[in-house]
Amino acid sequence: MPELPEVEVVRRGLADHVLDRQIASVDVAHPRAVRRHTAGGDDFAARLTGRTITGARRRGKYLWLDLDGGAAGDDAVLAHLGMSGQMLVVDSGRDDEKHLRIRFRFADDGPELRFVDQRTFGGLSVHPLVPAVGGGLLPEPVAHIARDPMDPAFDLDAAVAGIRRRRTGLKRALLDQTVVSGIGNIYADEALWRARLHWARPTEMITRKQGHEVLGAAAEVMDAALAAGGTSFDTLYVNVNGASGYFDRSLDAYGQADRPCRRCGTPIRRDAFMNRSSFSCPRCQPRPRRAHP
DNA sequence: AATGAGGCCTGGTTGC
């Protein structure tokens, strides 16, 4: 499941393989893949045809490709990989993937860019670039998203204040992309385990020190995952060349139910959380007396 | 305004 480190791996791959290339044609094979492009698939293709990709950028789990010479100002093609989205750079003529959703052909007749997405939670769309709250130019639909912990301009104090300002459970705050972006279920559980904090701890009980620790832990674990090429549990996540990451071998909490905690040996527990799962160590991360539901 | 629940998806796995 692509989270920030995986998306960064994809961004780097795109920077290596599609920068400065002119788009010759775009095929939309599944309308759901462009559902956030409200003008529809034909408009999506028309806006991209003939354009040259001039940048590959990312904030949190969103990435976008800058386009040259927009008629009405700067614009970009925005991508979210959802749960199963892949950006594949594939030699033309290779068989279509079963879940191929969008294909970009280039004027240089080099390898195609294919967006492949089994579960279709992801998608692509074209938007103008607008000034974002924290500075910088972002595609309009994501201009409200906070900077992520790997952003050089990330404001740690502001993010901690954002967590403490919320009135909810700590994990919900970590998953709120307007507080801090890029953290999903996997890295939330890993950061909480490293900071020895329970996911349901009310944010009003979080000290500044604890806030710094849990966000610092999130940055550390994402750095480690990026160094390992991203987390992958199955064949759904691959980078632009189709190679999987292998950080899942290093996970301490996520998916480790009933296995001994690496710190204390207590079996990791799995709790239901937002119709999903939270994994934590019952001993290192004791449930607070007043847990947030 | 801020918070939280529900819905969208598919394919692999589990259980009867």
Add this chain to the structure above:
DNA sequence: TGCAACCAGGCCTCAT
């Protein structure tokens, strides 16, 4: 064996 239920989960929409 066949089929249904369940599970993964980011984020948008809607209700409170």
